Amino acid sequence: MTRRDYGQYCGLARALEIVGERWAMLIVRDLLVRPLRYTDLVESLPGIPTNVLATRLKELEQAGVVERRLAPAPKRGVLYALTAAGVDLQPALLALGRWGAGQMGEPQPGDIVRPELMTITFRAAFDAEAASGLHATWEVHVADVVLHLVVADGDLVSGVGPAPREPDLVITFRPDGPPSFRALIRAARLGEVALTGRAELLDPFLRVFSLVPVTRDVIAAPRGG
């Protein structure tokens, strides 16, 4: 058994053999936002050694999670993107992120906070049930970054950049401290964000993106056998 091989016939063990190494899941997370070039990843993952990044990208490509693409016209080069199997990691990744969010306190001084990642946090926080019957497009402006959120009856599309069509409401957040999702929600609750458009869509926004603790599954009571 190689170092990374667990030697068990188990889906979880298999998953960890593929994306369980250090930095691997964070690479997938960043690529869930959009395809990135090598150098984007380097600055997007503060502290990652370049040799480790290169190794992970090869391993993930080998495993069919990531694929190399040629970047389109203006800037030639390589783009790293998720394959379908890579995108399929999203539910697991969001679930892990939700759990971790519950284990987090306030941002520590020195913690990196990148507003682009809110794209993913919005997906993790999205409450499909609360959004049933709702149709709305928001744009969130935070720290020079523009995000868009399109909710259509229980479905969410979130990404960086302006909305594909005129947004119903633009929420502009000028944070004092780190531009985190929490800080945004806090400010929005307190009315400390600027609104442009249909301001009545702020309440649905807060209801649909709440990131409350997930309901706890019941574990079977131990019992002799």
Place this chain on the structure above:
Amino acid sequence: MTRRDYGQYCGLARALEIVGERWAMLIVRDLLVRPLRYTDLVESLPGIPTNVLATRLKELEQAGVVERRLAPAPKRGVLYALTAAGVDLQPALLALGRWGAGQMGEPQPGDIVRPELMTITFRAAFDAEAASGLHATWEVHVADVVLHLVVADGDLVSGVGPAPREPDLVITFRPDGPPSFRALIRAARLGEVALTGRAELLDPFLRVFSLVPVTRDVIAAPRGG
């Protein structure tokens, strides 16, 4: 930043700092079946160095994921069990397991297959929608291990040992090869399992525990910003 610290304010990064180290998730997986003693874990995780196990247990205890308990009367000693926060990892762990299951082929010679883990696989495979309105108790006998499954209208309780009440149907599987979940389902589909009780509950069993690929989330199309 310490070695295991990612220095990012991100739920996923935080989660990986806690349960991202090698073997950690597999320890949590085994404790989701039932509390175990140190030596149970050693044989339950083939190949784990005992010093690594001891280190992980301390780290997970420190992080509030695992707690030490005193074992009850007949056999004194230490039991390791999940805290509420540890149990909360289950949705993420099952999601990762489902993804990994889709990346798996047939068991390799040398792969360990432990039927107790089917407890977890049943939870991962459980289709709550397909189970709505269904009330049934199954017992699965496979390779000297007894598992129970209690479905009550969209809810599942699965564990090792006999069912808490008389099971509606007992499914006995005597595998030729490795006693995996896949092999069980395959055998059940082909009628190669022994049934005791209400045999008409085999079909619901197969509908509710299928482990089909999850529906793929749509990723936002890349767009300039």
Place this chain on the structure above:
DNA sequence: CCGAATCCGCAGTGATACTG
């Protein structure tokens, strides 16, 4: 500039032996 490869020191891991 992009996309790495290379080198070094060290921390985390694997394997085994040993102990209260």
Place this chain on the structure above:
DNA sequence: CAGTATCACTGCGGATTCGG
């Protein structure tokens, strides 16, 4: 049963260098 102790090894962190 429930862990420590020891030691070789490998992967990681950090920095530098290199080719297109």
